[in-house]
Amino acid sequence: MQISEVVRAGLLTAVAAGALGVAVPSAHALDQSVIGTPQEQRSPWAVFRFGFSAYKSGHKEQAVEAYKYAAENGQLGARWKLARMYAEGDGVARNDYEAFKFFQEIAAQDVEPGSPDESYVADALVALGGYARTGIPDSPIQANPAAAQDYYMRAAATYRNPNAQYEVGKMFLHGEGGMKASLQQAARWFQLSAEKGHAGAQATLGNLLFQSGKAVRGLAMMTAALERAQPSDKGWIRGMQEEAFALAGEADRRTAIALAQDMIAKGN
Structure with a gap:
């Protein structure tokens, strides 16, 4: 497969600029026209990097073309x-x-665990x-x-x-x-995910703890998860947390809020 002139030209310019230690605006790089780019300058990794630069600069059509070349050549x-x-x-x-x-x-x-890929x-x-x-x-x-x-x-x-x-936990749940x-298996997988900072897992595990009678800990986990959650997850986590707060006693609410603030501050 041949790379189009615009991709080959931009790649050559980017490689040359890197060798000289200077920055070349991506839009300028994409406008160049060079024929006969040497094979070593068209390595899948180099083309992938060029595609990433084009993508970041908003030239997504050129990025797709570069990505396809790199993908077809094992990147x-x-x-x-x-x-x-x-x-x-x-x-x-x-x-x-x-x-x-x-x-x-x-x-x-x-791909082995621990590999860059x-x-x-x-x-x-x-x-x-x-x-x-x-x-x-x-x-x-x-x-x-x-x-x-x-x-x-x-x-x-x-x-x-x-x-x-998190998804395995939900399937067990x-x-x-x-x-x-299996509630036990679900909680185990939620715990593993929550320890890595997954807000959905933290909230779901907190709800399970609340339902099992560990009200303060459960409320605190849901509250901390709500603070950390992505916008797309805040709605359902907030609904879960507010329902639990409505059922909890005043003393448990206050203790849970303090514990949640401590969790957030410490990154726990």
Whole structure:
């Protein structure tokens, strides 16, 4: 596969600038026209880096072209970036099935835990779990909770991914994917995820503690999780926390708020 003139030109300019220790504006780099870029300057890693620079500068069409070249030549990070762009409709038309195929290629790689590419594989497995859980409309991918459980479990157990650990916890909590419902197993996976700072896991584990009679600790965990949560998660966490606060006594509320503030301050 040949890289288009604009990508090859921009890459050559970026490589030359790096060698000279000077910064070249990305827009200028993308406007150059150079023919015959040497092969060593078209390595998948170099093209991936060029694609990242183009993406950051808002030149997403050029970024996609560079990522595709790098991906086809074995650059795992480029495949992951393309998958995310298609999954989110970022610079390309959203296409979940196209994203699924890229994520599947990443997940098929034999990447050891601790490898620099570990995060790409773990994130791909979590994404595949989500697609398998619900299916993808107008595609061959049908809802398959058992397959979702396999994807999540691989990411959770092999790569210790907190998002996957949280999803495994939810599946144990509700008995999904062929799993037998187990509060103990659910709490174990929520705990592993919560220890890595996952706000959803912290809130859910806090709610389980509250329901088991550990009101102060549970309220404090939900309150701290609400403070740390991403905007997309604040709604359901707030609803859970407010419901628990309404059931708690005044003394427990005050103690829980103080404990939550201590948790937030210490990063616990």
